[in-house]
Amino acid sequence: MVAVFTATGLISGFTRAFLDDGPGVTPPLLLLTPVVRITEAGVVMALAFLLAWKAPPLRAAVGIAALAVVSLHAGVVRTHFYLDWVQTAELVLVLGLVTAGSGVLLRLRDRSRAELAAAAQDRARRDERLDMARELHDVVAHHVTGMLVQAQAAVVVAERDKSKACELLPGIVGGGTDALGAMRAMVRTLRDNGAATATGDLTADLRQLVEKSGLPVRTSIELAGDVRPELGRSVLRLVQEALTNVRKHAHGATEVEVDVRLTATAVLLSVVDDGRTGPVHAGGFGLVGMRERVDELGGRFFAGATGEGWLVTAELPLEVRS
Template sequence: MRGMTSPARALWDAPAASPPPPRRVWRDWVLVAVLPPLIVLEATLRADVAWRWLWAVVLVALVPTLLWRRIRPFTMLAISFGVGWAAGLATGGDPQLIATAYFLILVYAVMRWGSGRAMLGGAALVLVGTLVSLPLGEATPADVIGGIAVVATTMTLGIAFRQRAAARARELDRVRLLEREQFARDLHDTVAHHVSAIAIQAQAGSAVAASDPAAAIDALRVIEGEASRTLDEMRSMVGVLRRADAAELAPTPGIADVRRLARVGAGAPGAGGVLGSGSAAASPDQDRGPEPVAGDPSIDVRIDGDPDAVPPAVGAAVFRIVQEAVTNARRHARDASRIEVRVRVDADGVRVDVRDDGAAAASVAPGFGLTGMAERAAVLGGTCTAGPAPDGRGWAVGAVLPRSGWSA
């Protein structure tokens, strides 16, 4: 095949249709059961057809090839055409029975399910069969043109349905990939957040265990709570994977849930309170998370504007961006005592700012967290940046989700 051009070689090397066909379905058995009586009935009624009973026997004997037309399309077509040509040469003419039209199902199957070689071989068989049948019959030019048109239409339909199925399979693969990326981001943003808290509390508990056993016990309680939440979120994610409708039933975090990330740093009572719209303090019943032990920075949350005016998808993205930024600050910020979270909702969209007061880092290698935040913002037509704070103290994360990127 060295002389082939690129398109011809690509077709020659093309694999069988994907997704693979079903081996047999109930329609195949119905077809095989219905065709033989129809062939016998036509042979009985059409006494003017020469050799009609021979052709009837041949056509009935070839009906079972339909059962293997999907898994062996070229082989079944070759058997049918070969036997048909042999019968035509023996009788000196073409079959005049209309039931012969079921051969078109085999032609369609080759184009729909066969490999590239099968498609090219099937087209060659049809062409040779047409040329061989011309001197045997008494067909007029109009009959020949009409027959070629019918066969060409059948082939075109097979190719069209093949391409449509392939396009749908590619779209499903793309959706699955997007779902996997979404799940990876959620897994990183939620589970990593709690695991990071567990690691921080374990380090703090180890540091104060000898001098302050009570603080170490508090750290163990925090670890227990974070571990329980991690297990709950893992079970929720597994449920989403197992049930198609679980995603619709599972609660989606929003901007209002950002308040749950607030906490008071140990040794700084009263710091890091939760602020709602404007400067109003959150209620004491607000879920503020576990009380940290020594070394854990305060997390101060302030939300300006109306969080309920933001679509759920945008609210979820804001929550995950803030959650990841806070996790990174708690994990990596050196000597940080305070993390500030500011979320502003206005007519232009949503603005998120998260910064800490730790020692500024010159640079940081982009990991899954920073990449996930940028991807979430980009999906909604926004941007997300991370780097040293402008004043040189601490690390700052800023995300802008313009309303034009997610509103109709």
């Protein structure tokens, strides 16, 4: 700041003190030429603009104040043919305010852009965390729930017949293996920045999911055409979570119907059971995650009791709605 102040002072007014022969003596004519005056005014304005734009606030304030002092000094003590010293001081102040104000506006613009970029990064990280949370709930919790149900059944059966309980152990081991495989697949997807697709053949994946559910499921799958990978993954996860909810909350369910069909504009799916539902159906994050998936794709979602069981339906458009 000392260097800036000194250099500016030499340009704007201190040269008079150094170069004058004595008090009241007119400075060299070179310093009075319009070219020199316009040049030094431009340099001062550029310095003030850069300080207001780029310098830290305290340094900018001190630097601009220094520039204002030396500029007012030069404007008052120099001889002018068209303006008196009051008009000169007013002109200096107006130009200074315009210049410094322009720098402040650019500083605010840069700060606003940085804040918007930071907010966008925060939203991206939040969306990633939500996506990971849904994947953990939909994929891993599905397998863990199956293991838990079978383990609970084994405990009950073991009181009467230990050999029957042992027959349930392979299913528990298989559930643990599937859970580990799902975790590894999700880690691979995250390492690939989500590039991996969840399903290549949606019909086959849905049938495999139903077979592994261990529920009395009756399926109707009509997918004559191809479905884009991200939409197919959402369909698979919605059906998976609906079956998980049936296994956890639909007490005494004897039949589950899974219907997935493709229309000209959307994929329609429904999962309905005839079990008794309790208040636990309102807890957890399963329904929240399903609704979020459908909302992100611009679709419609419903989940609720039917009087004879529980119904989950969704309409997922083939094209993302703007």
